[in-house]
Amino acid sequence: MSKSPQTSPATAPLAGATEGNPVKRFLAATEIDTRLLGMLGALALIWIGFHLYGAIVNGNGAFLTPRNLWNLSVQTSSIAIMATGMVLVIITRNIDLSVGSIIGVTGMMMGILQVDVLPQILGLGHWSIWIITCVVGIALGALIGAFHGWLIAFRGIPSFIVTLGGLMVWRGMAFIANGGKTISPVDSTFALLGGGPGGNVGAMGSWIVGLLACAGVVWLLVNGRKQRRKHDFPLRPMWAEVTLGAIGCGAIIGSVLLMNAYPLPKGILRQMGLPEDAFVSHGFAIPVLIMIAVGIGMTILMTRTRFGRYVFAIGGNPEAAALAGINTRWMTLKIFALMGALTGIAAVIASARLNSATNALGTLDELYVIAAAVIGGTSLAGGVGTIYGAILGALVMQSLQSGMVLIGFDAAIQRIVVGLVLVLAVYLDNLYNAKTK
Amino acid sequence: MTASKGTPLVEMRDISISFGGIKAVDHVSIDLYPGEVVGLLGHNGAGKSTLIKCLSGAYQKDAGEIYINGARAEINNPRDARHYNIETIYQTLALADNLDAASNLFLGRELVTAAGFVDDARMEAETRKIMARLNPNFRKFNVPVSALSGGQRQSVAIARAVYFNAKILIMDEPTAALGPQETQMVAELIQELKRQGLGIFLIEHDIHAVMDLCDRAVVMKNGQRVGTVNVGEVTDDDILGMIIMGKKPAAAY
Numbered sequence: 001m002s003k004s005p006q007t008s009p010a011t012a013p014l015a016g017a018t019e020g021n022p023v024k025r026f027l028a029a030t031e032i033d034t035r036l037l038g039m040l041g042a043l044a045l046i047w048i049g050f051h052l053y054g055a056i057v058n059g060n061g062a063f064l065t066p067r068n069l070w071n072l073s074v075q076t077s078s079i080a081i082m083a084t085g086m087v088l089v090i091i092t093r094n095i096d097l098s099v100g101s102i103i104g105v106t107g108m109m110m111g112i113l114q115v116d117v118l119p120q121i122l123g124l125g126h127w128s129i130w131i132i133t134c135v136v137g138i139a140l141g142a143l144i145g146a147f148h149g150w151l152i153a154f155r156g157i158p159s160f161i162v163t164l165g166g167l168m169v170w171r172g173m174a175f176i177a178n179g180g181k182t183i184s185p186v187d188s189t190f191a192l193l194g195g196g197p198g199g200n201v202g203a204m205g206s207w208i209v210g211l212l213a214c215a216g217v218v219w220l221l222v223n224g225r226k227q228r229r230k231h232d233f234p235l236r237p238m239w240a241e242v243t244l245g246a247i248g249c250g251a252i253i254g255s256v257l258l259m260n261a262y263p264l265p266k267g268i269l270r271q272m273g274l275p276e277d278a279f280v281s282h283g284f285a286i287p288v289l290i291m292i293a294v295g296i297g298m299t300i301l302m303t304r305t306r307f308g309r310y311v312f313a314i315g316g317n318p319e320a321a322a323l324a325g326i327n328t329r330w331m332t333l334k335i336f337a338l339m340g341a342l343t344g345i346a347a348v349i350a351s352a353r354l355n356s357a358t359n360a361l362g363t364l365d366e367l368y369v370i371a372a373a374v375i376g377g378t379s380l381a382g383g384v385g386t387i388y389g390a391i392l393g394a395l396v397m398q399s400l401q402s403g404m405v406l407i408g409f410d411a412a413i414q415r416i417v418v419g420l421v422l423v424l425a426v427y428l429d430n431l432y433n434a435k436t437k
Numbered sequence: 438m439t440a441s442k443g444t445p446l447v448e449m450r451d452i453s454i455s456f457g458g459i460k461a462v463d464h465v466s467i468d469l470y471p472g473e474v475v476g477l478l479g480h481n482g483a484g485k486s487t488l489i490k491c492l493s494g495a496y497q498k499d500a501g502e503i504y505i506n507g508a509r510a511e512i513n514n515p516r517d518a519r520h521y522n523i524e525t526i527y528q529t530l531a532l533a534d535n536l537d538a539a540s541n542l543f544l545g546r547e548l549v550t551a552a553g554f555v556d557d558a559r560m561e562a563e564t565r566k567i568m569a570r571l572n573p574n575f576r577k578f579n580v581p582v583s584a585l586s587g588g589q590r591q592s593v594a595i596a597r598a599v600y601f602n603a604k605i606l607i608m609d610e611p612t613a614a615l616g617p618q619e620t621q622m623v624a625e626l627i628q629e630l631k632r633q634g635l636g637i638f639l640i641e642h643d644i645h646a647v648m649d650l651c652d653r654a655v656v657m658k659n660g661q662r663v664g665t666v667n668v669g670e671v672t673d674d675d676i677l678g679m680i681i682m683g684k685k686p687a688a689a690y
Contacts, residue, residue: 231562304554306547309536313544316533316581323495323531324545325516383535 029240035377035432039392042425043399050403062406066262070282072395072402073259074195074353077287078103078346079365080394083372084298085342087390088335090373091315093382094152094159096336098166099343099369102144103362104174106347110137111183111357114190130190138344144170145340149333159336167366174359184356194352195285197268203260206283210256217248259284287349291391294345299387311335315383371418372397375425396421444507446471446636447605452491452501461487463660464501469605469636474627476651476668477640478680484660485640486528489607492638493525494518505605516545524603528610528640530594534583538575539564541582542597567596571626587614595626606630609640624650644673656680664689 020028027034047063055061062068082099089096114133122129144166151162185191192199201209221241228235236244260281269276302308313321314328322328346365351357376393378385400421404414445468454462462484469475477485490496492503494515503510505521512518518525525531532541539560548556548563561578568575572592582590591614598606608627612620627637627650641647647654648668656663656679664685666676675686 227558231558233558233561300554306549306555309540309544309547309555312536313533313540316535317531319529320531320533321544323493323515323525323527325514325519326545383533 026240029237030244031236031240032244036388036392038428038432039376039389039396043392043396046396046399046403050399050407054407058407063403066258068402068406070259070262070285072398073288074285075402076391076395076398077195077285077291078349078353079368079372079398080291080391081294081342081346081349082339082365082369083376083390083394084294084387085339086369086373087298087376087378087385087387088302088311089159089339090370090378090380091311091382091385092332092335093315093318094332094335095370096145096148096159096163096339097366097370098144098148098163098170099339099346100362100365100367101167101170101174102141102340102343103347103350103365104359105144105170105177106137106141106344107351107357107361108174108177108183108359109140110134110190110347110351111186112178113137114187115183115357125188127189129187130193133187133190134193134348137348138341141344141347142337142341145343146333146337148340149336152336153329153332171359171363174361178357178359180359182356182358184354186351186355186357190348191352191355193286193290193348194350194355195287196353196355197271199286199352200282200284201286201289202283203281204283206256206259206281209284209289210252213252214249217252218245221245256284287353290345290349294342295387295391302387307331307334312383317383368394368397371422375422377429396425443470445469445504446473446506447492447638448504448507449488449492450502450504452488452498452503454487454491454496454499460660462491462498465657465660465662466501467655467662467665469638471604471636472631472634473653474631474637474639474651476647476654477638477657478642478644478647478654478676479657479663480680483657485657486609487660488657489525489609489638489640492518492605493523493607495525519546519601522602522604523607524598524601524605525607526594526598526609526611528613530590532582532590532593535581537581538568538578538585538593538596541593542567542600544597546601563600564596567600568592571596571599572622588616588619591615591619591623595623599626599630604635606635606637607640608637610642611639612643612646644676647676648673658683666690 051061051063054063086096086099110133113136114129118126118129118132148159148162148166151157152159221244225235225241227233260283262282264272264280264282266276269278269280272280274280302311310321310326310331313324313326314331318328347362350361354361372393373385373390374380374393375396376386376389376391378390397418400418401414404417409417447469448466449468450466451464452462452466453460453464465484465488467475467477467488477489479485487496491498491501492512494512494517497513503512505523510517510521512521512523515525533544536544539557542564543560548560550556565578568578572589575589575592577585577589582593585593591611595611598608612623615623624646627639630637639647639651641651651668653665654668654676655665656676658680663679663683666679666686666689670688671686675688678684678686679689
């Protein structure tokens with residue numbers, strides 16, 4: 001036996017934490033992902049850019065207002081939820097072009113179920129209608145995804161082809177299901193899931209969510225330090241831990257304050273029987289909370305479970321994964337089923353937000369979802385990607401979209417800009433990867 | 438000679454496998470005893486890797502039987518092979534380049550916490566322990582293995598095979614990508630594992646390595662077994678003749 005190469009933890013700082021300029025030292029000590037910083041910087045640039053453009057050219061900077069940012073958070077939810085699933089699909093070197101159409105067909109089936117079918121059986125406005133509808137919609141999405149996954153994994157058809165077929169088939173199905181007619185309005189409880197009137201948790205609810213989240217951040221830091229100490233791994237300096245905690249909790253509290261700064265409009269107050277000059281906060285919208293829950297769940301799945309580990313392994317080297325005893329076919333089927341289930345959740349939010357089910361629901365969403373995942377750092381070569389990156393990517397896409405609407409760009413220009421940004425983002429990512437290697 | 442008595446650790450009888458009408462392995466039988474190193478030699482395409490992949494579960498044989506410790510074994514996939522304590526170091530190393538050393542070492546057999554989550558800290562600690570033994574210079578525990586040198590990658594692949602108490606070890610050209618010092622390290626490791634009573638199949642091109650490390654050598658040509666020799670009873674040239682011309686020396690059986 002040779003002697004252990006480990007040095008004692010007390011004297012072993014993190015590599016790089018004591019050398020280089022202050023910025024480098026800070027990044028090494030806190031172990032912050034520089035790519036994440038880059039994305040946040042880009043996002044800040046977009047936000048400030050739109051606000052200034054509006055303020056200078058139109059005389060009205062509407063972007064950095066509580067109202068717009070609240071709307072932005074709601075608009076991002078459905079794309080972001082699907083993007084977290086697309087990360088897994090792309091990491092394993094596949095693609096899913098069918099998610100927009102699956103939204104269409106599951107949204108339409110949920111519309112029929114809650115408007116035409118369930119009220120006949122349970123009576124109009126029954127409390128369980130929205131639950132049954134959601135469960136059926138999500139299950140239907142998972143089933144369609146599993147079917148795609150089966151064709152890809154067990155029948156050897158490339159995912160591009162299977163889901164391109166799915167793109168057309170499911171859009172057609174969405175039309176046939178109700179003869180092309182729109183279903184509206186949906187169940188009133190179901191509609192809350194879209195973040196429309198009443199679909200928010202208010203000031204108190206937001207504070208509870210925010211404080212729970214802060215407690216979570218602190219717990220993660222403390223527990224992480226405990227684990228490192230237990231196994232004699234290098235520790236972050238105490239000031240770095242405190243800084244990370246402060247940044248995390250600060251961001252959470254900041255977003256609570258922001259969401260609470262947007263009051264309910266007069267019309268809603270009147271409906272609630274409150275005086276028109278009362279200040280009642282929106283707080284977090286329900287779809288945003290769903291998105292956060294999905295994001296946390298998917299992050300745990302990808303970083304803390306065997307399933308997530310196998311997703312990365314298959315993406316890095318499918319042959320090695322198979323030789324390690326991983327059933328790569330089953331994994332592919334499960335990944336597509338998960339993508340389908342997440343699409344079902346997105347369909348709930350999208351149709352609830354519209355308060356209707358239309359056969360065009362989700363059209364072109366697949367492109368925004370793929371773009372969000374890729375902007376968020378998911379590599380089309382496979383093996384690399386993060387959930388938080390995809391959510392941030394969705395936020396970038398949606399910021400561009402709604403920012404351009406706010407300053408009055410027309411649809412043609414919007415598409416040109418979004419297209420250019422996608423290509424530019426991937427190019428910058430290549431440069432970043434080449435430099436950090 | 439340590440071999441030829443008692444129950445063989447592995448016995449592959451009459452194994453055949455073909456791909457699209459071409460017989461890659463044609464009725465080949467080989468065996469392996471505890472504490473023995475058996476070399477597999479032959480040209481590229483002679484069928485040695487294919488034969489051994491039937492044992493590691495990467496391929497499924499068309500015909501023939503495998504016995505482990507005298508009992509009939511069904512090996513249909515890599516998981517089955519691991520169940521019989523068969524570990525393989527593949528020529529390609531079979532590492533997921535985007536994962537770090539610990540994730541690769543435990544791939545498919547992750548350590549989990551009581552709650553069922555992967556225990557990265559414990560896996561890294563275990564990896565540090567075994568690496569301290571196999572390759573004391575190894576330091577890069579938190580980077581993807583794509584950032585490692587050929588020798589470091591090799592030691593990750595070897596650590597994976599050794600960590601899980603293998604009884605039967607398959608090494609497919611383990612030193613092909615290594616420098617002289619690392620090659621020496623692998624040779625010492627093979628000797629140590631042998632002393633611990635493992636059976637090792639060693640696929641090698643380098644005849645000198647075979648003469649040094651192996652007890653017996655099996656030579657294959659065109660999917661068939663030319664013959665088996667006790668390495669101590671033949672010369673380099675005898676083995677070369679078997680590989681190139683398929684000529685069986687008197688000492689072979």
